[in-house]
Amino acid sequence: LYYQPQVSLADGSLVGLEALLRWRHPEKGLLPAAAFLPFAEESGLIVPISQWMLKTACTQHQAWQSRGGAGLRLAVNQPTRQLKNISLADSVDRALADSGLSPQLLELELTENYLMENPELLVDKLAALKSRGVRLAVDDFGTGYSSLPYLKRFNVDRLKIDLSFVRRAPSDPGSRAVIEAVIAMAHSLGMRVTAEGVETREQEELLRRCGCDEGQGYLFARLSQQKFFLFGPGTGVFFSLQHQPA
Numbered sequence: 564l565y566y567q568p569q570v571s572l573a574d575g576s577l578v579g580l581e582a583l584l585r586w587r588h589p590e591k592g593l594l595p596a597a598a599f600l601p602f603a604e605e606s607g608l609i610v611p612i613s614q615w616m617l618k619t620a621c622t623q624h625q626a627w628q629s630r631g632g633a634g635l636r637l638a639v640n641q642p643t644r645q646l647k648n649i650s651l652a653d654s655v656d657r658a659l660a661d662s663g664l665s666p667q668l669l670e671l672e673l674t675e676n677y678l679m680e681n682p683e684l685l686v687d688k689l690a691a692l693k694s695r696g697v698r699l700a701v702d703d704f705g706t707g708y709s710s711l712p713y714l715k716r717f718n719v720d721r722l723k724i725d726l727s728f729v730r731r732a733p734s735d736p737g738s739r740a741v742i743e744a745v746i747a748m749a750h751s752l753g754m755r756v757t758a759e760g761v762e763t764r765e766q767e768e769l770l771r772r773c774g775c776d777e778g779q780g781y782l783f784a785r786l787s788q789q790k791f792f793l794f795g796p797g798t799g800v801f802f803s804l805q806h807q808p809a
């Protein structure tokens with residue numbers, strides 16, 4: 564598990580961390596989750612991997628609470644299969660109980676495609692999670708087809724704008740228009756917006772002008788297991804955390 568900082572675009576402050584799964588392959592180097600999670604889904608390993616991710620991230624995050632990370636939000640991606648086969652609420656309960664982390668600090672990220680695949684079946688499951696105080700984010704927003712009534716019924720807290728829009732935004736008016744529309748829609752439904760894959764100052768400024776709440780990406784910090792070095796506007800290093808192996 565690696566952790567990527569999530570930063571407020573208004574003031575550059577660190578507001579959260581997203582736990583991201585990587586595989587350190589002996590020959591191919593560090594592989595992103597998309598390179599191996601499909602195989603984990605096929606083999607069924609996705610369920611124990613998802614539970615391990617949740618528990619490891621919550622335990623690490625709880626340890627950071629007393630090491631300068633108090634009040635930071637923890638975002639954990641939960642692969643979709645998890646919700647189909649077993650109770651995600653049970654995994655969440657176990658991870659929170661084992662780690663001692665406050666549910667209010669945990670945000671689960673579920674992909675848009677999955678949420679909209681069979682939304683009626685998810686209403687109760689997601690309500691059970693939200694009743695614990697856990698927050699809900701829609702990942703890779705804009706790559707699928709969302710139903711606005713369901714976003715409202717799911718009581719979603721956050722939309723995460725897919726990095727493909729962020730990447731194209733500086734040169735493509737169409738992508739900018741999508742970003743503006745998503746932010747306006749999210750805010751009017753009471754949701755916050757985080758942009759993924761922010762890599763340049765130009766993208767950051769554009770997102771800020773559009774009213775985007777938060778951003779994450781290599782502009783702010785590289786993925787890290789060991790330490791966080793964040794670079795805010797003109798501030799240099801303003802935050803660092805020492806990783807404590809769980």
Ligand code: MN
Pocket residue numbers: 581640672702
């Ligand atoms: Mn994510």
